[in-house]
Amino acid sequence: MDLIESYKEDLRLIRRFGTGFWIVLLLIGLILLPWFAREYWVYVVTLIFIYSIGIQGQNILIGYTGQISFGQAGFLAIGAFTYGHLSLLGSPILVNLFFSGLMAGIFGILVGFPSLRLKGPYLAIVTLGFGIAVYQVFVNSEILSGGRMGLTIQKLQPLFGLSQMTTYYYFNFILVFLFTLLSYNLISSFVGRAFIAIRDNDIAAEAMGVSLTRYKLLSFAISSFYTGVQGGLYALLMGYLEPNMFTFLETITIFVAVIIGGLASVEGSILGAAFVVMVPQVFSNTKAFIPVIYGVTILIILIFEPLGLSGRWMKIRLYLRMWPFR
Amino acid sequence: MPLLEIKDISISFGGIMALSGISLQVQEEKIIAVIGPNGSGKTTLFNCLTGIYHPNEGEIHLNGENILRLSPDAIAELGIARTFQNLRLFMNMNVLDNLLVGRHLHFRKNPLLPMLRIRKEEILHRKIIEEIIDFLDLQAYRKARVADCPYGVQKRVELGRALALEPKLLLLDEPISGLTSEEKEEAAYRINEIRGRFQMTILLVEHDLRIASRLADSMVAFYYGQKIAQGTPEEVQRNPEVIRAYLGDD
Ligand SMILES: Nc1ncnc2c1ncn2[C@@H]1O[C@H](COP(=O)(O)OP(=O)(O)OP(=O)(O)O)[C@@H](O)[C@H]1O
Ligand SMILES: [Mg+2]
Numbered sequence: 001m002d003l004i005e006s007y008k009e010d011l012r013l014i015r016r017f018g019t020g021f022w023i024v025l026l027l028i029g030l031i032l033l034p035w036f037a038r039e040y041w042v043y044v045v046t047l048i049f050i051y052s053i054g055i056q057g058q059n060i061l062i063g064y065t066g067q068i069s070f071g072q073a074g075f076l077a078i079g080a081f082t083y084g085h086l087s088l089l090g091s092p093i094l095v096n097l098f099f100s101g102l103m104a105g106i107f108g109i110l111v112g113f114p115s116l117r118l119k120g121p122y123l124a125i126v127t128l129g130f131g132i133a134v135y136q137v138f139v140n141s142e143i144l145s146g147g148r149m150g151l152t153i154q155k156l157q158p159l160f161g162l163s164q165m166t167t168y169y170y171f172n173f174i175l176v177f178l179f180t181l182l183s184y185n186l187i188s189s190f191v192g193r194a195f196i197a198i199r200d201n202d203i204a205a206e207a208m209g210v211s212l213t214r215y216k217l218l219s220f221a222i223s224s225f226y227t228g229v230q231g232g233l234y235a236l237l238m239g240y241l242e243p244n245m246f247t248f249l250e251t252i253t254i255f256v257a258v259i260i261g262g263l264a265s266v267e268g269s270i271l272g273a274a275f276v277v278m279v280p281q282v283f284s285n286t287k288a289f290i291p292v293i294y295g296v297t298i299l300i301i302l303i304f305e306p307l308g309l310s311g312r313w314m315k316i317r318l319y320l321r322m323w324p325f326r
Numbered sequence: 327m328p329l330l331e332i333k334d335i336s337i338s339f340g341g342i343m344a345l346s347g348i349s350l351q352v353q354e355e356k357i358i359a360v361i362g363p364n365g366s367g368k369t370t371l372f373n374c375l376t377g378i379y380h381p382n383e384g385e386i387h388l389n390g391e392n393i394l395r396l397s398p399d400a401i402a403e404l405g406i407a408r409t410f411q412n413l414r415l416f417m418n419m420n421v422l423d424n425l426l427v428g429r430h431l432h433f434r435k436n437p438l439l440p441m442l443r444i445r446k447e448e449i450l451h452r453k454i455i456e457e458i459i460d461f462l463d464l465q466a467y468r469k470a471r472v473a474d475c476p477y478g479v480q481k482r483v484e485l486g487r488a489l490a491l492e493p494k495l496l497l498l499d500e501p502i503s504g505l506t507s508e509e510k511e512e513a514a515y516r517i518n519e520i521r522g523r524f525q526m527t528i529l530l531v532e533h534d535l536r537i538a539s540r541l542a543d544s545m546v547a548f549y550y551g552q553k554i555a556q557g558t559p560e561e562v563q564r565n566p567e568v569i570r571a572y573l574g575d576d
């Protein structure tokens with residue numbers, strides 16, 4: 001039992017000295033990584049950073065607010081192509097990323113409206129339809145998608161004498177760090193409580209004065225904003241865009257990451273991102289296996305560890321803290 | 327002017343008249359007990375008052391304002407809070423967070439504050455919550471997940487969550503059912519305290535007539551969706567129709 005001396009202390013982000021120690025160690029490790037890891041791994045971890053952002057967002061929607069969504073590929077595409085077109089106009093990177101998020105967020109609100117009426121599988125189908133519709137629009141509209149050539153995007157310029165890949169790494173590292181803080185802050189505020197209240201008992205939430213309309217739409221907006229930013233960052237990393245980058249497989253990937261990482265867990269979202277980025281790397285020769293691996297992992301998780309990787313992690317942590325007792 | 331004025335509300339579900347032509351006036355800082363056999367429409371009345379159901383006809387005025395067509399959250403904002411007959415808690419949150427959801431309406435809701443982790447308001451509400459925790463004797467359960475708490479504690483958390491709204495009108499749907507006799511006495515004591523300490527008006531559904539009549543200033547009896555008696559607890563319990571309703575039901 002930890003002793004708390006003030007409410008303020010109770011509300012701190014990191015409450016235990018031990019937790020703080022490990023987080024600092026992890027951050028130092030991540031900062032040093034480009035100096036000892038091969039460029040390939042720097043790329044893979046950069047990709048994990050990028051995915052972590054969108055997956056945190058989707059976890060806010062699916063894990064915390066309890067609203068199912070299969071429209072992720074649509075929001076990714078909207079974010080990415082918004083980035084692409086703005087970049088062609090020569091506007092600066094951070095502005096582009098903001099508008100990637102904003103545009104996806106606006107569409108998030110539109111897709112969120114059915115959630116005021118529909119639940120579970122019905123909502124899943126509507127959002128699924130949205131994802132497919134966005135894909136079709138981009139495939140059929142050369143103006144939006146840049147036609148057969150796709151969109152070519154100005155890549156990040158190397159900074160401070162670092163290699164280009166390392167520059168990408170640190171740039172995305174800072175962003176994922178900020179988004180992670182943002183997620184923790186939101187979740188522990190009245191906004192996060194309203195989301196969880198809606199998930200746990202929507203009738204009671206409403207009776208407590210939580211507007212379902214406002215907070216469901218807000219959750220769709222925030223989650224789509226995150227996913228839109230993921231799309232923008234992905235566009236920046238790849239340097240080109242075509243609609244085929246945003247097929248239903250991307251939706252599956254993000255959804256799987258949320259489940260495998262653990263519903264309603266920010267750390268879990270990052271672990272889930274690591275999982276879905278690593279699997280295709282490890283199985284790069286047998287791509288057809290990837291959906292199978294996702295499916296089997298989800299089954300294993302649902303049967304043995306419904307809280308996902310984050311649940312397993314918590315148990316290990318508890319075990320280590322108690323050791324050698326019990 | 328009465329705090330709550332219900333005029334002739336009716337609601338039916340597929341042919342069953344769950345409420346027919348109910349009228350009721352509730353004065354401020356009174357405790358009114360609503361009694362009646364199973365299925366007589368007591369919970370339905372609460373659902374109409376909190377916007378979960380919308381009556382087919384009639385009017386409901388809170389402080390002179392018609393709330394009949396409002397959504398539950400809008401009604402909560404006007405000052406009605408409730409507990410539920412079959413607990414409706416946020417099971418995966420801890421006790422503190424459940425109570426803090428009850429404070430939701432009192433947050434200023436500036437989006438920048440949570441984003442930048444500025445916690446002044448949070449601390450303010452936490453202090454208010456601590457008073458409720460003391461009042462309901464929940465100190466030992468602050469950080470416990472509600473799903474892991476015993477039933478008696480869950481009932482107290484739900485009461486506390488409604489208190490946290492600081493409503494003008496508090497609706498309690500069978501607040502002491504399912505409790506041990508010792509807990510029942512405590513709960514009855516607390517309900518009486520609430521009125522004095524928090525200046526709330528209470529509408530109370532209760533099957534335990536002994537405790538209900540001890541607590542209530544006046545009593546209303548329902549039978550098949552109709553109001554069959556109203557008056558002091560003694561008058562209502564002596565009413566022949568009420569006696570018949572209860573005996574006939576057994
Ligand atoms: N949503 C609904 N759909 C259909 N019928 C309903 C609905 N809600 C209530 N009823 C019916 O309305 C009638 C009154 O139910 P209500 O729950 O108000 O009774 P009650 O007085 O609270 O009973 P109890 O003492 O058992 O809690 C019952 O016949 C019930 O079946
Ligand atoms: Mg009832």
